[in-house]
Amino acid sequence: MAVKSFRQALNEAIRIEMQRDPNVIVFGEDVCGGTGGTGEQDAWGGAFGVTKGLLSEFGSDRIMDTPITESAFVGAAVGAAMTGMRPVTEIMFVDFLGVCFDQIFNQAAKVRYMFGGKATVPMVLRASYGAGASSASQHSQALYPLFTHIPGLKVVVPSNPYDAKGLLISAIRDDDPVIFLEHKMLYDIAGEVPDEAYTVPFGEIGIVREGDDVTLISIGKMVGVCQEAAKSLSSMGIEAAILDLRTTSPLDEDTILEFAEETGRIVIVDEAYPRCGIAADISSIIAEKGFSSLKAPIRKITPKHTPVPYAPSLEKAFLPDTERVVKAVVEIVGDSL
């Protein structure tokens, strides 16, 4: 199987779907990245190069740069989706969605419900997220809990190139609005990715590692942190299972509860803010529905309740890391092994 980057995997997913369905169109901030200039018309191919090359293959009716007016073009995606197109819209950084929340929260998410099922909104909104690049407070957040909170939206956060392609194809084929968040530090990671089209379903956790002693529940870039931690733990004689949520809405509660029962110890590792976050949500689900399975308190490894800082030393202090995960696991496993 061919080894490809996360970025290439995403590009392939969009290309395959554009080839398959003429209603799939792409627009957003610098998705061509050069329209109207004197040079290359798709110089950027998206802020992170994901849509590079699509302009020459599909032409300017299928992929379009937009003004930096998130409300207008995200709203246009909603309207286009309601009237027969399947837009894949890109916003450079998830942080920028703050300027167009209305179109996402009140329009995209709700028109189907409010109209008694008379509308469908088959749109995908892609954006980068995450800390690690000294991008500071307005370009580094992991805001998927905000979208997960809203009924009517689906929320996807892939952790590896294989899933990135399969989940994005699922997202484009889905008839509900999907928020698709890509960690900016993952674009260059490589992995095996089949050339053909395939889907990874929503609401199905990826079981990254089996292990009997503890379950690490994770998402996006934090899955890699958990994999590192599991190696260290294994050398200490502790075997950790790792679950990759893949989608926060829908959420695969069944697998979470199954692993809570099997291992009895849960550590949730998440890059999002702690208050009202995914870790808190999963923790409450296990406390409510799987309490009797627990051999130890649930542990949540998240950043502090603080904006994302700029300086590398501070950003490192912000992000959950392998060391914190190992420490938490050792504390709850204790002498019981």
Place this chain on the structure above:
Amino acid sequence: MQLSREELLTAYQIMKTIRVFEDRVNSEMATGDIPGAVHLYAGQEASAAGICMLLDNRDQIASTHRGHGHCIAKGCDVPQMMAEIFGKENGLCLGKGGSMHIADLEKGMMGANGIVGGGPPMICGAALSAKLKNTKGVAVAFAGDGAFNQGTTQESLNLASIWKLPVIFAIEDNGFAEATSSEYASAGDIVNRSQAYNIPSEKVDGLNFFDVYSAAQTAINRARNGDGPSLLHIKTERYYGHFSGDADTYRSAEEKKIMRQDKDCLKIFRSKVLGSSLLEESQLNAIDQKVFKLVDHAVDFARGGNEPNPADLTRDVYLKYQD
């Protein structure tokens, strides 16, 4: 502009239906049987009728919180609309949306909207669909003088202009954004501001159906021919307060009296068509009777409808709901 007698009767019927519907919703509100708030369109009928008469089902409109008139003019079923406002299962949106979220996409009605300025971005998308699918359809964003100040509307003017989208921005200026006058809240002039985006724009007398119809015809033809967006600044009057139940004390009694006397688009229409002997009074009176009957029936239909089933609470959140 040549309107047949048939078309004139249709125009009158649409406007009269809106007026009677809104007056009736207002009186039904007083019974306490309508659960939410309603924002009444009475006074602005010539705008919805003059524009929507020129549209067909491939053409989409986005409406506002004051949306009943646009819904009726775009062909939404009147009894089902009333049932929706009453929150009943036989409502157009199964009682899920209510007054501010009436929609019927088959009819090209993309929805009333609870958010001021929510519609224009979506209408750009509908216009983009029409352009890419080459349907020759157009998309109309109804918005008020308040919504014109929203960033969403200004962004949409820009996007529609650079993408040359078949959009008509129908800015219904009734002089008030909720309780705040546009005199106070709006800088400059709507037509000038729109022209700055290279959008052909004109001011229209919203009390005169024929003026609206004629301006809309030009704008719609422009859009259908692929020549991009237009804006109509439609000066109109809002008969009721911002919502039904608003004491409306920010307008003087004198102003409201004059408005009802001299600025009634239905009266003006009647006097024009009767004065020029285009129609006979008996024809208009016959329509009045028909409309009263229809609205009576709509209220009976709504009152006779079932309450939505609590089991349907989670229906249509997603295509398939996962508990």
